Amino acid sequence: xxxxxxxxxxxxxxxxxxxxxxxxxxxxxxxxxxxxxxxxxxxxxxxxxxxxxxxxxxxxxxxxxxxxxxxxxxxxxxxxxxxxxxxxxxxxxxxxxxxxxxxxxxxxxxxxxxxxxxxxxx
Amino acid sequence: xxxxxxxxxxxxxxxxxxxxxxxxxxxxxxxxxxxxxxxxxxxxxxxxxxxxxxxxxxxxxxxxxxxxxxxxxxxxxxxxxxxxxxxxxxxxxxxxxxxxxxxxxxxxxxxxxxxxxxxxxxxxxxxxxxxxxxxxxxxxxxxxxxxxxxxxxxxxxxxxxxxxxxxxxxxxxxxxxxxxxxxxxxxxxxxxxxxxxxxxxxxxxxxxxxxxxxxxx
Numbered sequence: 001x002x003x004x005x006x007x008x009x010x011x012x013x014x015x016x017x018x019x020x021x022x023x024x025x026x027x028x029x030x031x032x033x034x035x036x037x038x039x040x041x042x043x044x045x046x047x048x049x050x051x052x053x054x055x056x057x058x059x060x061x062x063x064x065x066x067x068x069x070x071x072x073x074x075x076x077x078x079x080x081x082x083x084x085x086x087x088x089x090x091x092x093x094x095x096x097x098x099x100x101x102x103x104x105x106x107x108x109x110x111x112x113x114x115x116x117x118x119x120x121x122x
Numbered sequence: 123x124x125x126x127x128x129x130x131x132x133x134x135x136x137x138x139x140x141x142x143x144x145x146x147x148x149x150x151x152x153x154x155x156x157x158x159x160x161x162x163x164x165x166x167x168x169x170x171x172x173x174x175x176x177x178x179x180x181x182x183x184x185x186x187x188x189x190x191x192x193x194x195x196x197x198x199x200x201x202x203x204x205x206x207x208x209x210x211x212x213x214x215x216x217x218x219x220x221x222x223x224x225x226x227x228x229x230x231x232x233x234x235x236x237x238x239x240x241x242x243x244x245x246x247x248x249x250x251x252x253x254x255x256x257x258x259x260x261x262x263x264x265x266x267x268x269x270x271x272x273x274x275x276x277x278x279x280x281x282x283x284x285x286x287x288x289x290x291x292x293x294x295x296x297x298x299x300x301x302x303x304x305x306x307x308x309x310x311x312x313x314x315x316x317x318x319x320x321x322x323x324x325x326x327x328x329x330x331x332x333x334x335x336x337x338x339x
Contacts, residue, residue, distance in 0.1 A: 006132045008309070009148050009316055013136040032141065056135050080141040 010056050014078050019085045023048055024093030024111050029062055029075055030084035041083055044073055047091060047111065049098035063101060065109065070102060124224045125204040125332045126151040127174035128315070130235065132325040136306065136316070146306050149233070149315045151225075151331050155195045156218040160203075161211060168206040170214060173198030174328070193217045200328045222308050222315055230334035231315070232301045235323035239295035249288040298322035302334050 021027050028045045046064030049072070053059050058077045063070060075082050091111030101109050128151030135143050158171040177186070177197040186197035193216040206212060214220065225231070245251040245267040254260045254268075267290070271283055303317035321329060 003131055005150060005312060005314060006134055006148050008312060009136065009146070009307075009314065010134045012307075034140075076143070078137070079143070080137055 007055075013056055018077055019087060021048060021085060021087045022090065022093070023051060023096055023098060024091035025087050026089040026091060027062060028084075028086040028088055029073075029082060030086070031075070032081045032083050045088065046071075046073075047098070047101065047109070049101055050096070063098075065105075068105075123204075123333050123335070124220075124228060125170075125172065125202075125330065126220060126222065126224065126315075127154050127172050127200050127202055128152060128313075128329055128331055129175070130321060130323055130325055130327055130329050131314070133320065138306075144306065144318055145320075146316050146318055147233075147303075147321045149317060149321070149329060149331060150313055151222050151315045152313055153219045153221045155193055155198065156214050156216050156220065157190060157193045157195070157198065157201060159212045159214065159216055162208060168208060168211055170204040170206065170212045171201060172204055172220065173201045175199040202330055221310070222313050223310055225305060225308055225315060225331075225333070228305055228333040230302045231305050231317055232299055232332045232334050233303060233317065233321040233329050234297060234299040234332075235321060235327055235329035237294045237296055237298045237322045238324050240293035242291065243293035244290045245288060248290065248293045251288075301336065 025048050026045065027048055028043050031042050031044060032039055033042050044062060044064070046062040048060055049063045050061040051058070056078055059074050060077060061072055061074050063072045065071070075085075077085075093111060098111075128149045131148040131150050133145065133147050135145055138144050152174065154172040154174050156170055157173040160167060160169040160171065162168055173190070173193075173195070175198055177199050182197045190197045195217065240247070244265055246253050246265050251267055253265045254263055256264060267288075270287055270289065271279075275284070276282075300319070300321055303319050303321070306316040306318055308315055315331060317331075323329060
């Protein structure tokens with residue numbers, strides 16, 4: 001159980017607004033990377049296949065296929081290093097965790113466009 | 123040195139300026155009442171007696187109430203002394219309030235509390251013994267402590283074990299001090315101290331918080 005006092009400390013580390021996206025959406029994650037004393041922003045684009053955790057521990061998993069090799073990255077939603085999350089295309093998913101995409105290749109990984117009020121307009 | 127009494131609220135994580143996540147413990151510290159100021163002349167040593175957490179009215183005993191009345195307050199559940207060196211008399215007087223703002227220019231803190239009771243624990247858990255192999259002929263003594271003495275190590279003890287021989291027994295529930303926690307942030311409006319790392323005891327238990335005695339190298 002979390003107390004109000006604990007939440008008040010945690011809330012300072014939470015982002016004020018988090019872009020809306022759903023499981024199955026294609027997103028571009030803008031990630032701040034520090035190499036030595038230089039920082040730059042790297043973009044990782046892919047399908048959101050999972051979102052788990054609450055509050056400060058909330059993370060989401062983005063999967064993409066690079067050179068026939070599946071790559072997954074897990075981002076903490078509230079990390080200051082995740083500068084921006086831009087939904088690119090909404091995808092229709094009937095479950096909360098799309099781990100079945102790991103077993104698919106080629107055309108099988110495509111998700112149909114979601115036609116709902118949350119549809120991301122490009 | 124500064125000292126405060128408080129309560130462990132629980133643990134969480136925060137992001138620091140560089141975007142790195144830090145595991146922290148949230149402590150509700152004070153405000154503490156100065157119940158009594160002891161000095162070299164009348165008490166033989168210098169100290170400040172701090173009190174935290176009011177005792178509810180029906181549970182207040184008259185002797186405690188009388189003691190607290192001298193500091194113009196009510197009896198406290200958690201009372202501890204803040205010992206001062208002989209040549210530094212206290213800068214506060216009875217009835218004063220000490221709050222987290224006393225920690226404003228403190229970088230590291232020590233936290234003392236009562237550790238969680240672990241019950242009757244074996245030597246591997248209690249003292250970090252290595253135990254015995256899982257196989258290669260080991261039978262029925264995988265977590266045993268091994269020999270506790272021999273003829274040569276026993277000499278001079280008159281047939282008794284060496285005192286303090288580490289064996290199985292009650293673990294936890296004792297006073298533990300964790301040192302040199304980084305003081306991450308202070309919330310003066312809610313009397314919170316946020317320190318890096320874990321502190322002894324369960325959430326809700328009382329703790330003593332001091333500015334670090336030995337500075338970190």
